Amino acid sequence: MTGSRVLVVVPTYDEVDNLEPVLDRLHAAVPDAHALVVDDGSPDGTGELAEELAAQDERVHVLRRTEKAGLGPAYVAGFRWGRARDYDVLVEMDADGSHDPEQLPALLAALDGADLALGSRYVPGGRVEDWPRRRLLLSRLGNVYTRRALRLPLADATGGFRAVRGDLVDRLPFDEVASQGYCFQVDWAWRAWRAGARVVEVPITFSERASGRSKMTSSIVVEALARVTGWGLQDRLADRLPGRVPPPVPGRVRDGGRSSEVR
Numbered sequence: 001m002t003g004s005r006v007l008v009v010v011p012t013y014d015e016v017d018n019l020e021p022v023l024d025r026l027h028a029a030v031p032d033a034h035a036l037v038v039d040d041g042s043p044d045g046t047g048e049l050a051e052e053l054a055a056q057d058e059r060v061h062v063l064r065r066t067e068k069a070g071l072g073p074a075y076v077a078g079f080r081w082g083r084a085r086d087y088d089v090l091v092e093m094d095a096d097g098s099h100d101p102e103q104l105p106a107l108l109a110a111l112d113g114a115d116l117a118l119g120s121r122y123v124p125g126g127r128v129e130d131w132p133r134r135r136l137l138l139s140r141l142g143n144v145y146t147r148r149a150l151r152l153p154l155a156d157a158t159g160g161f162r163a164v165r166g167d168l169v170d171r172l173p174f175d176e177v178a179s180q181g182y183c184f185q186v187d188w189a190w191r192a193w194r195a196g197a198r199v200v201e202v203p204i205t206f207s208e209r210a211s212g213r214s215k216m217t218s219s220i221v222v223e224a225l226a227r228v229t230g231w232g233l234q235d236r237l238a239d240r241l242p243g244r245v246p247p248p249v250p251g252r253v254r255d256g257g258r259s260s261e262v263r
């Protein structure tokens with residue numbers, strides 16, 4: 001979307017070695033983009049570093065929260081901050097170098113014909129590099145399960161590199177989004193699709209983080225499994241209710257220009 005004001009929301013927890021290189025790469029790739037670092041009281045000083053970077057560069061902003069409250073609430077706070085300041089496009093990007101800012105222009109370009117552009121590791125052309133095999137397996141299985149349980153025609157609903165038009169953010173009921181962990185990604189992609197949003201998957205390369213450790217925990221996995229299973233069951237039960245009001249017309253999903261069927 002040419003001429004748009006773009007805000008890249010970067011959630012951080014203990015990313016002191018990764019943050020500056022990632023912001024440098026972002027501004028080399030998309031010089032006009034602004035970045036909002038949403039730090040949850042990182043003990044390693046990421047929040048203080050973000051303040052220093054913001055003092056040196058007017059394109060960098062910081063939202064500091066007092067404690068680690070999860071990826072979902074961090075993004076909701078970042079999206080609200082961005083919409084209150086009239087950014088037209090909001091972007092999700094990890095702080096650890098897993099997402100390549102050079103691929104951001106492709107995500108932004110995809111918004112010309114879509115409301116939500118998902119960076120996708122699992123469409124043709126997408127890749128995962130150097131991730132431990134068990135993480136890759138978990139991610140693949142999580143996506144297969146999500147697709148089946150929610151009848152959501154996405155190859156990668158759990159990824160965290162995406163761009164969304166501000167007006168879609170305004171339409172979504174983020175007050176109802178209770179997901180704390182990485183399930184947040186599925187949660188709002190699903191709500192967007194059900195709300196009739198035009199969703200496109202854009203191939204990306206995801207690489208193992210540059211330094212530090214993943215914040216993935218077993219409770220994040222359990223939350224995702226429980227929530228996705230619950231939503232899927234509710235949806236199927238609702239199908240059986242007499243006089244059920246038809247669900248909203250689902251949005252279109254495209255992958256490289258082709259329409260996808262619900263699998």
Ligand SMILES: Nc1nc2c(ncn2[C@@H]2O[C@H](COP(=O)(O)OP(=O)(O)O[C@H]3O[C@H](CO)[C@@H](O)[C@H](O)[C@@H]3O)[C@@H](O)[C@H]2O)c(=O)[nH]1
Nearest residue numbers: 011012013038040070071074094095158160182214215216
């Ligand atoms: N503010 C804040 N940030 C957090 C929190 N937990 C994690 N983060 C930040 O969120 C980003 C992703 O966390 P990682 O721990 O690096 O995630 P990963 O294991 O590489 O995650 C992969 O799976 C996620 C779930 O599908 C994806 O969202 C992510 O893109 C990637 O594919 C990092 O920038 C990390 O600092 C939190 O509680 N609060």
